[in-house]
Amino acid sequence: MTAVDNSVEHRPTLAAVAARAGVSASTASLAFSGTGPVSDATRERVLQAARELNYAGPDPRARSLRRGRSGIVGVVLEERVRDAFRDPIKIATLDGISEELGSIDAGLLVLTEVAGEAEGDEKNPVTLSDAPIDGAVLMGCSPRFEESIATLRARGVPVVAIEGNPGDDDIVMILQDNREATRRGAEHLKALGHTRVAIVALSLDRDHRRALVTPERIAAGTSATTLERLAGARDVFPDAPAYTGAGSYVEEGRLAALELLSGEASDRPTAIIAQSDLLAAGVIRAAEELGIAVPEQLSVIGFDGVKVDGLWPYDLTTLVQPAAEKGRAAGRAVKAMLAGNDVASRLFTAEFHEGNTTAPVPVVE
Amino acid sequence: MTAVDNSVEHRPTLAAVAARAGVSASTASLAFSGTGPVSDATRERVLQAARELNYAGPDPRARSLRRGRSGIVGVVLEERVRDAFRDPIKIATLDGISEELGSIDAGLLVLTEVAGEAEGDEKNPVTLSDAPIDGAVLMGCSPRFEESIATLRARGVPVVAIEGNPGDDDIVMILQDNREATRRGAEHLKALGHTRVAIVALSLDRDHRRALVTPERIAAGTSATTLERLAGARDVFPDAPAYTGAGSYVEEGRLAALELLSGEASDRPTAIIAQSDLLAAGVIRAAEELGIAVPEQLSVIGFDGVKVDGLWPYDLTTLVQPAAEKGRAAGRAVKAMLAGNDVASRLFTAEFHEGNTTAPVPVVE
């Protein structure tokens, strides 16, 4: 029905409202924005006229052109929405961002990375280079972000990167002590007497392969987070075998653990370092399935400190990262940059939480 | 530091690029947009000039004013980000929307419901009335959306509501056969001989209370989804007691089930209808904990058809709703309305999936 379209075309403008109220457009504008001195009588007259014309307030497009601000901050994900939002850490971070940004006038625009994918001539979604954003937060930033960063910089859009490669550029970063924290967890295991330790790792790159980690794969790895946590574990257990899951999911942890625990009991690992709590939960499930008692026969340690829904009665030993706080920090950083202030990168520290999934190495043999 | 601000001010404009390339602004515009006839030589000259000036392309704000479109679609949540994104169904739906919208030039702006909260004079985030959106999708729409809908309508923004109250208005809706589907599940239980059935329900309103459902609470309930599913279950088991969880989480299901299963074995329910798969997973955990075998001593049925990560080895009997498809339908609806077409509401049907968590009523007694 084109009638709809027509009614759409004829939406009233501020000028029309002003005319009806018998004032100038400038005055009407002031009446709406609340800024500047307008007599109550006039304001009321304008609002009344607006009501009569069914005028819903100033057009945000025009407003943002004139003001030079759209009030929108982009959040750039490197995966499709579904994958990104299955990660509780990302969600917590996002929540932190939105919480902080809520205090100024800003909405959150979800963007996926500027896609160079072979999409043919299919236009791609609003891209970084095309979105009316005042600032941007890059989440889980990989080398492929380089281009995006260049674009944003050229546009003069303030950028904050969460978990990028430190020193990449002079970009403001929100970092996590992945290596040190993992090392601390590993040392906990070492103190408990463990020597045969295996690692269940996150993806090394965008391929999301389930496979043993080899030096070649490490060299080709692009995920800073995975690499750092891996390095941290191997700082303590240099020869620990590692197996990558195809994502941070319970099921992936289970599959990886089944692989790693398949050997003879005698040379089976006595502890597993998982790079996320979801993976750790999967490791525990696999152990249950194989009749291996946690923590008596197998210690498990995670990373993240999300409470995995349904893991009860286990209280996972893990490294708690302040995900929401990181999000808030990112939000604050964007805010500050928008206000024209200089902002420094920030390093966050994970806190070791000792639950009931780690125990001294079994004395058997 | 105002120096930053200054550099920001001096960003080049299309006009500057045009001047440098020795062409008019209109030509430069054409060169960028790719529309219209521009000689290759000219286009190259313009692009070259742009490169030299470090011009990153047309300002999206100005563009959207002129074009009358921002290329952004708002997704309106009624909760804070963290809560909404913990629900796998919402995420799947969101993914569907973004997938469909990706095919046109549209980004997703996450908005939380137009907050009338007592925030004092704190400005609130970009609101529905203030966001540069071309269309909007209301998710999990409650009566409080009325106001938002009115605002959007006044602005002439096409709106699609997912799971609203049918017939609310003449709004385009994406609906689910909640009542009928639940009834089908209940009938399955009835056919297996169950008569003592209990219900673990989602929240009835925004209070998110853990409590038994009473007629009064039903009368005051605002969540259409919860009410419909409840009605469907009681179509078959009119006297089934129901207990609400404080959200769709495994842990809430567990708590609710502990409550419902606390009685003597003799008058304990032999089946539980959970209003979501996460709740159902919690019910199963509670049963394990109480030493009640599923499905031998307790049948459990869910709703949603999300594969609950880590529920293995159970294969939940449930009603599979096409969440992603609903999202895609919403996306398509917005697209169509943007194109000026008429769009009809759509009702989706859940499919019954028989897993291994339901069985005939135990013959004991």
Add this chain to the structure above:
DNA sequence: TTCGGCGCTCGAATCGATTCGAGCGCATGG
């Protein structure tokens, strides 16, 4: 009576790009 000051309103410029019809130059056909 006149002037300074105050409070409100108005004009006009501006934000940066898009769009469309007009115009111009060149080549080809009659």
Add this chain to the structure above:
DNA sequence: CCATGCGCTCGAATCGATTCGAGCGCCGAA
């Protein structure tokens, strides 16, 4: 040699609101 057509480029209007300095009317003080 002139008319017609074609391909490209340009001007000017437009999108809708915001902003800021100027202006106007009125009141109290000198």
